[in-house]
Amino acid sequence: MTALSIVIPVYNGAGTIERLVHELAKLHIPDGVELVLVNDGSADDSWKVIQRLCTTAPMPIIAIDLARNFGEHNAVMAGYAAATGCYIMNIDDDFQNPPSEVVKLYEYARANPDLDVVYTRYEEKHHSLFRNLGSRFNDVMARFMIDKPKGLYLSSFRCINRFLRDRVVQYTGPYPYIDGLILENTRRIGRLTVQHAPRTEGKSGYTLRKLIRHWLMMFVNFSVMPLRISSFIGAMFSIVGFVMAMVAVYERFFKDTPQGWASIVSVVLVFAGIQLLTLGLIGEYLGRLYLMQRGKPQYAVRTTMVASIKDQGHA
Structure with a gap:
């Protein structure tokens, strides 16, 4: 079994995903690492770039092309379902989570096997004012609605173990909320401070509509x-x-x-x-x-590609 699976939901990331994959390929993870790239109905050439990476990147890749845009949490669920690692990590495709922090997070999770999930928190956040305000409000609501531990920042840059992954993917409903599923299944939670980089390309897809949808998933799916x-x-x-x-x-x-x-x-x-x-x-x-x-689907997979190092022409 692979030591670490890195799940990357990709939405209009044609300009960043190739560089991100090559940066991740430089990292040394004992016992191996695989990438799970989930194209969430991108309107640009993200899937073409991912297909090319399956033949050129010097690391195992599982590439998933969803039939349409289902949303970040649905795309992550598709990645979790395909991941084979002992630990499964999330990272965004916008380089705001530096690849060098992946090793730091993985080593912390592996050094604390009693933890089911390790959330990251940032020394300094480089988000827009709107997103920071939305995150602050979301934090207050999460404490009230889903009994989030006080002081825990629900970052999308997280690492879970195989046990928790197996529990989370049992949810098959059309409206997954990853953090709600995690908090429903465990209180063995770790916290790690990491660096947060400014966005280097494109602009955030964090909109009021997505924020409201996020709140509805939290309120309606995980609380009465x-x-x-x-x-x-x-x-x-x-x-x-x-x-x-x-x-x-x-x-x-x-x-x-x-x-x-x-x-x-x-x-x-x-x-x-x-x-x-x-x-x-x-x-x-x-x-x-x-x-x-x-039976509304959580996600629909159009195509899946699995590329090993051997398939890519590496020894």
Whole structure:
């Protein structure tokens, strides 16, 4: 069995993936390393570059071409399913995680066999302000929704052991959230400080739409807390409504207070908004259950290539 599998989800990474692979090939990992490159429906020539790497790169490569863009977490799940290593590591294709830190993370994980996962944290992050704010909000919500340990940074640059990999890939639903799956299965978590480099090419695909999708995966897939919150809010508004009704009855019979339609309409709109929000939340849960029952795929693999060093013409 290979010592380390490095899973790299590739999305429009034609300009960086070849250089990244050659940098990783220079690293010395005892007992071998394989790359699992997952092309997540890239609109550029990423798959052509990956195909060429399968014949030229001096290291074993498993190349997976997904039928369309399924999202980063789905692509990582495809990579996990194909990985054969004792340890499985994630790294992005944008060079913000320097390849030299791969050895540092792997050696730390191997030196601490009692840990199932090692998350990295950065001395200094080189993300945009929007992404940093999104990450901060996500951190707060993760502590509240999925019981994330305090002080743990959920970085995508992580290393898991074979046991945890086997547990994570058992999830076959269409909306995977890797960190949620990890925290569901283990509390043996390590932390390692690493370097974080500025982006050298292209721009981040981190958008508000993807951020909302990420939050929904966390909230709906791994917690019933939103339903409990909506129930609590509903109960509080019911109490407020009852008190307001009593006040209205009192003023109607004991005070000469004119009854205005504006206050009534405002109250109705508030309650209607709360009801619609709660119905939408319930609908999100039911919709995801329906899609899971219908068999919506987590990902669809169009092509898989497996290239060993021998296949690439190396001794």
